[in-house]
Amino acid sequence: MARRPKGRFIDGIVLLDKDTGMSSNFALQRVKRIFNANKAGHTGALDPLATGMLPICLGEATKFSQHLLDADKRYLVTAKLGERTDTSDSDGEVVQTRPVEFTQAFLDEKLEFFRGTTQQIPSMYSALKYQGQPLYKYAREGIEVPRESRPITVFELNFIKLEGDELTLDIHCSKGTYIRTIIDDLGEMLGCGAHVIMLRRTQVADYPYEKMVSLAELEALLVQAQEQEVAPKTLLDPLLLPMDTAVANFPEINLPDAMLYYVMQGQAIQASGLKPDCLVRITIGDERKFVGIGMMNDDGLLAPKRLIVMHESAQQS
Secondary structure, X not given: OOOXXXXXXOOEEEEEEEOOOOOHHHHHHHHHHHHOEOOEEEOOOOOOOOEEEEEEEEHHHHHHHHHHHOOOEEEEEXXXXXXXXXXXXXXXXXXXXXXXXXXXXXXXXXXHHHOEEEEEOOOOOOOOEEOOEEHHHHHHOXXXXXXXXXXXXXXXXXXXXXXXXXXXXXXXXXOOOOHHHHHHHHHXXXXXXXXXXXXXXXXXXXXXXXXXXXXXXXXXHHHHHHHXXXXXXXXXXXXXEOHHHHHOOOOEEEEOHHHHHHHHOOOOEOOOOOOOOOOEEEEEOOOOEXXXXXXXXXXXXXXXXXXXXXXXXXXXX
């Protein structure tokens, strides 16, 4: 007999405003406990130093978290010039100190190098894996392993301010971009070295900044629910974004209610508006209930690729 999963069936996405000093996994587990969710996953880790937007998927939303991992991101970063560290951020040890001597024009020239599509070699202090182990584990043991350069795209790189030896930039970039590496490379181009002292993720995909909520705010709602003698979900669940927001950029294919049974059985069905090699959101009926994603198969039919599990409570609602 299968064991009953712990926690409740709750589907949606929490836009967590992660605090500095905590790991993304710690934040994930805390949110999971606060919502008493049976399943949870995040959509791309933030360094402990970093703060900001960490979408956490609950329940069936975890099936679509990869699409947020692949989404563009935006960061506000402050770099300390004149010091290079072994981790390219302030958590590391200073390995070189040099004077800061460059003009604004020289800085502008070097910033231009990072705009557009370039090749980037990931930091040894990243979570990328080599022979099954994260790179940062090798780095902590003093072992350097080969890393291949990868194409990244910086859609926008905006100069914000330069005060003393602290430089602040706004960066909108593609998935897999390491901001620490950009800052380290920039520091070497400027001839003074640099490392990250503040990093804040301000956007993932098109999620609104103002919808973020901190762990402290979530925990305060637990206390408030206890004081008001109401179920915590009464105050917490309204914060959840619909799980299909993770695939909001996919074209929608809306099917009549009569097709629900066949779709949920995984059957390929006739549908209009399909294009080859294009994932679509599948919705049902006038209420446009999201049930999963699909793609056109070789026969020109809509073939479900990933479907949600409709819990009893959802089927009865």
